[in-house]
Amino acid sequence: MGVLLSVENVVGGYEFESLGKKIYVDAVSNVSISIDDNVVFGIAGESGCGKSTLLKIMYGYIISPLKVLRGNIKIFTSNDSYIDVLSISSELRRSRVWWKEISWIPQNAMNVLNPVEKIKDHFVEILTTHERIDKDDALKIATEYVESFGLSKSVLDAYPHQLSGGMRQRVVIALALLLKPKVVLADEPTSALDVVVQRGVLQILLNKQSELKNTVVLVSHDMGVHAMVTNKLAVMYAGKVVEIGRTEDIFEKPLHPYTKALIDSLPRIGDKTLRTGLAGSPPDLRNPPPGCRFHPRCPFAMDICRKEEPPMIEIEKNRFVSCWLYIRR
Amino acid sequence: MAMLLELKNVTKIFRYGFFGFSFKAVDNINISLEDKPFIFTLAGESGSGKTTLARIILGVHRPEYGSVLYKGKDIFKLSSSEMKWFKKEVQAVFQDPYAAFNPLRKVYGYLYDTAKNVAGLSRDEIDGYIDEVLRRVGLNLEKVVGKYPHEFSGGELQRVSIARALITKPRLIIADEPVSMLDASLRINIVNLFKELKDDLKISFIYITHDLSTAYYISDWIAIMYRGWVVEQGPVEKVLSEPLHPYTQTLLLSVPIPDIRLRNKWLSAIKLSATIEEKEFIAKGCKYAGRCPHAKDICFKSEPPTIAIGDVIVKCWLYQK
Numbered sequence A: 001m002g003v004l005l006s007v008e009n010v011v012g013g014y015e016f017e018s019l020g021k022k023i024y025v026d027a028v029s030n031v032s033i034s035i036d037d038n039v040v041f042g043i044a045g046e047s048g049c050g051k052s053t054l055l056k057i058m059y060g061y062i063i064s065p066l067k068v069l070r071g072n073i074k075i076f077t078s079n080d081s082y083i084d085v086l087s088i089s090s091e092l093r094r095s096r097v098w099w100k101e102i103s104w105i106p107q108n109a110m111n112v113l114n115p116v117e118k119i120k121d122h123f124v125e126i127l128t129t130h131e132r133i134d135k136d137d138a139l140k141i142a143t144e145y146v147e148s149f150g151l152s153k154s155v156l157d158a159y160p161h162q163l164s165g166g167m168r169q170r171v172v173i174a175l176a177l178l179l180k181p182k183v184v185l186a187d188e189p190t191s192a193l194d195v196v197v198q199r200g201v202l203q204i205l206l207n208k209q210s211e212l213k214n215t216v217v218l219v220s221h222d223m224g225v226h227a228m229v230t231n232k233l234a235v236m237y238a239g240k241v242v243e244i245g246r247t248e249d250i251f252e253k254p255l256h257p258y259t260k261a262l263i264d265s266l267p268r269i270g271d272k273t274l275r276t277g278l279a280g281s282p283p284d285l286r287n288p289p290p291g292c293r294f295h296p297r298c299p300f301a302m303d304i305c306r307k308e309e310p311p312m313i314e315i316e317k318n319r320f321v322s323c324w325l326y327i328r329r
Numbered sequence B: 001m002a003m004l005l006e007l008k009n010v011t012k013i014f015r016y017g018f019f020g021f022s023f024k025a026v027d028n029i030n031i032s033l034e035d036k037p038f039i040f041t042l043a044g045e046s047g048s049g050k051t052t053l054a055r056i057i058l059g060v061h062r063p064e065y066g067s068v069l070y071k072g073k074d075i076f077k078l079s080s081s082e083m084k085w086f087k088k089e090v091q092a093v094f095q096d097p098y099a100a101f102n103p104l105r106k107v108y109g110y111l112y113d114t115a116k117n118v119a120g121l122s123r124d125e126i127d128g129y130i131d132e133v134l135r136r137v138g139l140n141l142e143k144v145v146g147k148y149p150h151e152f153s154g155g156e157l158q159r160v161s162i163a164r165a166l167i168t169k170p171r172l173i174i175a176d177e178p179v180s181m182l183d184a185s186l187r188i189n190i191v192n193l194f195k196e197l198k199d200d201l202k203i204s205f206i207y208i209t210h211d212l213s214t215a216y217y218i219s220d221w222i223a224i225m226y227r228g229w230v231v232e233q234g235p236v237e238k239v240l241s242e243p244l245h246p247y248t249q250t251l252l253l254s255v256p257i258p259d260i261r262l263r264n265k266w267l268s269a270i271k272l273s274a275t276i277e278e279k280e281f282i283a284k285g286c287k288y289a290g291r292c293p294h295a296k297d298i299c300f301k302s303e304p305p306t307i308a309i310g311d312v313i314v315k316c317w318l319y320q321k
């Protein structure tokens, strides 16, 4: 097992003008993560903390007002060669990298299917533009292929709006996996679905992952989903990654105070005892607090937390945390 | 006891797709809620008709069949003064707070308008009252005045929309997935607020959600919907601890649990439907029969009866004596 996708010191955010003022939203603020091959890697964190922005940058989908100021995204093709996602030309990215090496299921992807095209046209288009396959063969491939996602052939002749949310989401996942990319970025792929359909869709995603032995990066704000599905987990808060580890270790013993609060605030069926969330609300990323970005809400905040940003340290093998509580000074 | 809300045989028909094929998005629903403070959860499948039902109760959709009584009055037959009263009594909070406010208009304007036009307050009462209401949701006038929607976080703006709903001193708030955009920690704060509002201000809630854990945590009563039907309703402790309907059972097994030891059980395979699902809306027997592990012959042939077992009501052939 080795590193497949490497996110290195990435700084990116949204730059625009509003009421004559220049504004920068510091959505991904110096993030480094290395992701192995053949894993389901989770990204957790609350609404607005930068999860989708990080995924867009990983995919190299940089459209104004999004800007990447610094950092690299590398997809390793062997031990010492890699694709530098952010610096290759956009033509190359489109023709050689997207769909084949890395694919992206955007948030609310159900609505990205073209409403005036039948489902089969979506499959045919990807197959004919990226592989040397003619239309008839493409259709044959698609027919067999969709059945492996538990969808009947008749789905191919339907328009997107004729399908339920769960079916559309399976179509979107099927499209993302069609050319067997090594990395699949899935942004909240099930958050609009009920839990039964969510469970079915995630099971299909997991089965395909173990079949293809590729890597799935799964963004979800639902900690329950991470506990059920991911092998490793990165927790984000206000544009920063604050903790990375094996999912079971994080649930067993969360290190960062934010992670701990997240896990402690989850109610369980069968338990009505009072739970409390963190006081306050997440910071405005146009003007994030100095020091540790969590300090205004952290029950353990110390002087240094208000002044200096805690570095990310590896405190045990495979356990990373960015918090002054774990740094002996 | 007098009833706050009664839905009697409520049916809403939508036409779907090209073929103009119509189906019952809400199919003959009966729900009665007593006039005391409660939190009633509406959960179930996506597309099962929860939002449609909420819009019927708000008077936005008119059902083709059946009636909706609020405090004994048919809400589709209100006089104009009764309509004014109804709009004060019943308020709504939606999933996406950013969609509920115009991005170019300051948030305070909405609060002001509601206070003036719906609650009928006079100009010099308004600010003090708005401040009081904002404090209930953990904000205050100062934090809100002069700001546009995008200057609030999702959790804050959701609290502003709850405050707006509170301005008219409602008796009932319909909250359609009010916390699904929020992380666990903000989510628990909002549902705690609902509980507090129920206890202190005697406001009742219809809480629509996919999150059965918070549903268990705050609600008194729950209804589970499947394809336009309420398949099971009863006290939340009973329905979520000993579910009777096979769909409720699958639903509960599918809740992702923040406990890694339960992973294998959760991963035991389930099957999703393979064909265009709208067909199930017009199936003859039980709409769940195609997927139900316990289905018998009769389930495919005729609609299941509604059966009361203690204070739980279940719509399933398995419980027919």
Ligand SMILES: Nc1ncnc2c1ncn2[C@@H]1O[C@H](COP(=O)(O)OP(=O)(O)OP(=O)(O)O)[C@@H](O)[C@H]1O
Pocket (backbone or CB within 6 Å): A014, A025, A027, A045, A046, A047, A048, A049, A050, A051, A052, A053, A054, A065, A066, A107, A221, A285
């Ligand atoms: N196009 C945009 N222009 C300006 N700001 C943006 C834009 N898109 C996102 N942002 C801001 O960037 C920050 C990070 O947003 P992002 O979408 O990455 O969050 P997220 O973690 O994916 O949240 P969610 O869970 O709600 O999807 C937020 O503060 C958001 O308001």
Ligand SMILES: Nc1ncnc2c1ncn2[C@@H]1O[C@H](COP(=O)(O)OP(=O)(O)OP(=O)(O)O)[C@@H](O)[C@H]1O
Pocket (backbone or CB within 6 Å): A192, B014, B015, B016, B025, B045, B046, B047, B048, B049, B050, B051, B052, B053
């Ligand atoms: N205005 C409309 N016209 C036609 N069909 C509609 C309309 N509104 C909703 N529907 C359909 O009615 C069914 C019920 O929709 P509804 O939005 O009430 O479901 P829901 O239970 O709220 O789902 P979710 O959990 O996904 O929010 C769905 O099949 C939906 O596509």
Ligand code: SF4
Pocket (backbone or CB within 6 Å): A256, A257, A258, A292, A293, A294, A295, A296, A298, A299, A300, A301, A302, A305, A310, A322, A323, A324, A325
């Ligand atoms: S660095 Fe300080 S403020 Fe930040 S999480 Fe750790 S203890 Fe809390």
Ligand SMILES: [Mg+2]
Pocket (backbone or CB within 6 Å): A051, A052, A053, A107, A187
């Ligand atoms: Mg997102």
Ligand SMILES: [Mg+2]
Pocket (backbone or CB within 6 Å): B050, B051, B052
């Ligand atoms: Mg809905």
